[in-house]
Amino acid sequence: MLIVQKYGGTSVADLERIASIAKRIIRYREEDNDLVIVVSAMAGETDRLLNLAHSICKFPDERELDVLVSTGEQVVSALLAITLKNMLCDAMSLLGHQARIITDSSHTKARISRIEQDLIVSALNKGKVVVVPGFQGVDEKGNITTLGRGGSDTSAVALAAALNADVCEIYTDVDGVYTADPNICEKARRLDRISFEEMLEMASLGAKVLQIRSVEFAKRYNVPILVKSSFTDGEGTLVCKEVADMERMEVTGVTYNKNESKITVSKVPDKPGIASHIFTALSDAQIVVDVIVQNVSRENFTDITFTVANADGKKAYKLMEEVAGKVGAEKVAIDENIAKVSIVGLGMRSHAGVASKMFSVLAKEGINIEAITTSEIKISCVVEKKYGELAVRALHTAFGLDTGAVEEEK
Amino acid sequence: MLIVQKYGGTSVADLERIASIAKRIIRYREEDNDLVIVVSAMAGETDRLLNLAHSICKFPDERELDVLVSTGEQVVSALLAITLKNMLCDAMSLLGHQARIITDSSHTKARISRIEQDLIVSALNKGKVVVVPGFQGVDEKGNITTLGRGGSDTSAVALAAALNADVCEIYTDVDGVYTADPNICEKARRLDRISFEEMLEMASLGAKVLQIRSVEFAKRYNVPILVKSSFTDGEGTLVCKEVADMERMEVTGVTYNKNESKITVSKVPDKPGIASHIFTALSDAQIVVDVIVQNVSRENFTDITFTVANADGKKAYKLMEEVAGKVGAEKVAIDENIAKVSIVGLGMRSHAGVASKMFSVLAKEGINIEAITTSEIKISCVVEKKYGELAVRALHTAFGLDTGAVEEEK
Numbered sequence: 038m039l040i041v042q043k044y045g046g047t048s049v050a051d052l053e054r055i056a057s058i059a060k061r062i063i064r065y066r067e068e069d070n071d072l073v074i075v076v077s078a079m080a081g082e083t084d085r086l087l088n089l090a091h092s093i094c095k096f097p098d099e100r101e102l103d104v105l106v107s108t109g110e111q112v113v114s115a116l117l118a119i120t121l122k123n124m125l126c127d128a129m130s131l132l133g134h135q136a137r138i139i140t141d142s143s144h145t146k147a148r149i150s151r152i153e154q155d156l157i158v159s160a161l162n163k164g165k166v167v168v169v170p171g172f173q174g175v176d177e178k179g180n181i182t183t184l185g186r187g188g189s190d191t192s193a194v195a196l197a198a199a200l201n202a203d204v205c206e207i208y209t210d211v212d213g214v215y216t217a218d219p220n221i222c223e224k225a226r227r228l229d230r231i232s233f234e235e236m237l238e239m240a241s242l243g244a245k246v247l248q249i250r251s252v253e254f255a256k257r258y259n260v261p262i263l264v265k266s267s268f269t270d271g272e273g274t275l276v277c278k279e280v281a282d283m284e285r286m287e288v289t290g291v292t293y294n295k296n297e298s299k300i301t302v303s304k305v306p307d308k309p310g311i312a313s314h315i316f317t318a319l320s321d322a323q324i325v326v327d328v329i330v331q332n333v334s335r336e337n338f339t340d341i342t343f344t345v346a347n348a349d350g351k352k353a354y355k356l357m358e359e360v361a362g363k364v365g366a367e368k369v370a371i372d373e374n375i376a377k378v379s380i381v382g383l384g385m386r387s388h389a390g391v392a393s394k395m396f397s398v399l400a401k402e403g404i405n406i407e408a409i410t411t412s413e414i415k416i417s418c419v420v421e422k423k424y425g426e427l428a429v430r431a432l433h434t435a436f437g438l439d440t441g442a443v444e445e446e447k
Numbered sequence: 448m449l450i451v452q453k454y455g456g457t458s459v460a461d462l463e464r465i466a467s468i469a470k471r472i473i474r475y476r477e478e479d480n481d482l483v484i485v486v487s488a489m490a491g492e493t494d495r496l497l498n499l500a501h502s503i504c505k506f507p508d509e510r511e512l513d514v515l516v517s518t519g520e521q522v523v524s525a526l527l528a529i530t531l532k533n534m535l536c537d538a539m540s541l542l543g544h545q546a547r548i549i550t551d552s553s554h555t556k557a558r559i560s561r562i563e564q565d566l567i568v569s570a571l572n573k574g575k576v577v578v579v580p581g582f583q584g585v586d587e588k589g590n591i592t593t594l595g596r597g598g599s600d601t602s603a604v605a606l607a608a609a610l611n612a613d614v615c616e617i618y619t620d621v622d623g624v625y626t627a628d629p630n631i632c633e634k635a636r637r638l639d640r641i642s643f644e645e646m647l648e649m650a651s652l653g654a655k656v657l658q659i660r661s662v663e664f665a666k667r668y669n670v671p672i673l674v675k676s677s678f679t680d681g682e683g684t685l686v687c688k689e690v691a692d693m694e695r696m697e698v699t700g701v702t703y704n705k706n707e708s709k710i711t712v713s714k715v716p717d718k719p720g721i722a723s724h725i726f727t728a729l730s731d732a733q734i735v736v737d738v739i740v741q742n743v744s745r746e747n748f749t750d751i752t753f754t755v756a757n758a759d760g761k762k763a764y765k766l767m768e769e770v771a772g773k774v775g776a777e778k779v780a781i782d783e784n785i786a787k788v789s790i791v792g793l794g795m796r797s798h799a800g801v802a803s804k805m806f807s808v809l810a811k812e813g814i815n816i817e818a819i820t821t822s823e824i825k826i827s828c829v830v831e832k833k834y835g836e837l838a839v840r841a842l843h844t845a846f847g848l849d850t851g852a853v854e855e856e857k
Contacts, residue, residue, distance in 0.1 A: 104525040111514060
């Protein structure tokens with residue numbers, strides 16, 4: 038088998054842990070697997086480097102920021118390769134520019150466009166374990182790029198896709214994907230399997246297990262992802278194509294995100310092109326918009342509400358003030374005091390009344406819903422931040438996730 | 448003017464110092480100079496990384512070691528570029544593989560073979576300050592290499608040569624080249640100028656101001672090097688082609704190296720090819736030999752003595768035991784308790800009796816000489832380590848260096 042394994046920051050936090058994953062890698066190698074190992078920076082290192090840059094100035098040059106932070110993964114790649122070779126396992130590191138992980142030029146949030154895998158394949162053919170730093174790539178001109186937070190997952194899946202690997206194993210500090218965040222819902226349970234589609238919604242909604250882009254990649258190229266703990270020997274959760282038995286329950290998981298800000302542009306003249314104006318401005322500024330809600334028009338005016346990551350909140354707010362001036366909107370408001378609670382499940386497609394059940398559960402707890410958005414397999418409600426965790430627990434119970442019912446019910 | 452400036456580890460030890468060199472760079476830029484800046488890692492960082500690797504194993508894989516330690520300079524390059532851009536000075540970093548600093552494949556002590564300067568030149572033409580991490584390069588296959596300790600000086604001079612720069616300024620924590628190490632000889636004085644040849648002998652003999660290879664490069668391509676302090680605004684020392692007034696004194700400086708081990712192979716059969724046998728073995732093991740002394744033959748046997756860096760001592764000793772067995776030598780001894788004291792000066796060529804004066808100065812202090820080696824412009828004596836500093840001071844006084852006589856005497 039050709040296996041891509043990715044180890045996160047806590048799995049490589051010190052030399053002892055690096056030695057312990059090296060032993061795991063050698064076990065896999067002894068079973069005659071070909072291995073490409075993708076590593077993150079040591080836990081805390083990326084933040085340390087970012088803090089250095091941000092103590093120089095508020096908006097450090099992004100090209101140079103990538104040069105800076107990509108060193109974190111480079112260090113771990115070298116240390117792991119040294120450890121493996123010392124354990125008599127032939128290995129070599131290939132950095133982003135050597136492994137030819139080609140991205141676009143959007144520094145700090147680049148996207149992989151292709152991987153020229155010749156060098157990796159030739160190293161694998163020589164029996165080497167190939168260690169690749171996650172998170173980093175190189176653009177067409179040879180500039181170092183990084184893929185954004187959690188980008189190492191994306192590196193791993195992209196490599197698995199490019200190399201046509203049998204599976205992409207993501208080792209992290211949790212032992213799989215849960216029905217809800219166990220830190221706020223003690224009855225949350227590990228899922229054995231989850232479909233790409235559900236995982237996509239889970240990831241984008243704040244389950245921090247996998248970066249969303251990595252799941253998109255995995256879905257597009259049908260790369261099964263096995264999420265496992267690097268500290269225990271559990272089964273993990275397999276993220277893969279939808280299979281029939283997945284549809285038993287209405288809801289697979291409940292997620293929660295308190296790191297978004299809600300921005301409302303009020304009394305926007307309701308003319309064609311206005312929404313495009315607003316969201317083009319945001320996308321030009323590379324701001325990713327999550328929930329978008331536009332209410333029906335009243336007296337030829339409408340309100341447009343959207344959420345963005347807290348980090349982009351102030352920037353988006355400023356942009357909207359400019360845009361509001363241009364398009365003749367009345368005012369712009371920002372609210373950081375929100376949480377987004379969502380239920381996700383392929384089962385929604387075949388069960389009626391899931392939305393109304395969600396709203397009544399929240400109402401019963403006295404939680405006001407500030408905005409609603411839905412997709413085929415998820416429903417999200419924006420609520421006041423202080424109610425977020427309560428909402429998760431109430432929904433987890435109401436949709437039968439507490440009891441292990443996923444396995445038993447039909 | 449096109450100026451290459453190199454800043455050492457203490458000059459970039461923290462963000463405050465990086466800001467202070469950024470201000471200096473901007474002053475030069477405002478005077479309309481084109482600038483290429485070569486930086487070292489923050490003081491202590493290279494050791495920190497090496498310690499990490501060496502706590503994994505005694506002999507970490509050298510290819511991976513280069514991947515590891517080259518991050519130190521990469522971090523500083525990015526931080527300096529960020530700082531410059533924040534101060535509204537256009538700048539960009541170009542790493543070894545981007546600046547196309549091509550080396551051979553001798554990891555941890557690679558040699559620069561050429562620099563493909565197109566990218567640097569095009570950045571300079573756009574008005575950018577180019578920041579290049581010192582110490583690192585890339586081999587023909589794209590593997591990251593490093594140039595060995597102090598390699599950043601070599602990077603700077605090589606860049607100055609390739610770009611045909613007007614001067615290469617090396618900023619360090621001392622304000623120039625001294626007649627002796629001021630830490631052990633308080634009467635040591637700064638030299639305004641020194642020739643490449645003298646500097647070569649000074650550097651190779653332990654004056655830690657410039658790495659020897661950088662001076663070789665500078666000599667070969669006639670790149671004047673200005674050694675200056677990054678903390679004060681002194682004149683520094685210009686290392687350049689020999690000029691007439693340099694020859695006033697017999698001796699320009701006294702140097703001292705206590706980081707060598709002396710190895711003696713005794714009772715070697717005095718046959719052709721034996722010395723070649725010994726030194727080929729050392730060079731195959733990439734061990735650099737400094738002093739070599741072979742005494743005259745007695746009864747068809749001879750003794751061969753040489754010195755190597757302490758770091759290579761044990762390895763060289765083991766090699767010599769093997770070689771001794773093969774060639775029928777009697778025994779091998781290693782002595783780490785030595786210091787090498789040298790006097791250097793172009794003036795020796797035209798002054799008689801310099802050697803005998805040196806020997807009598809040492810004799811007067813009761814210092815026994817264990818080995819002697821000379822070149823056209825230097826004389827070195829190996830003495831017992833404890834006498835090293837005393838020897839330096841005695842020679843400094845005896846050759847008239849205490850009094851500022853260099854300037855006054857004829």
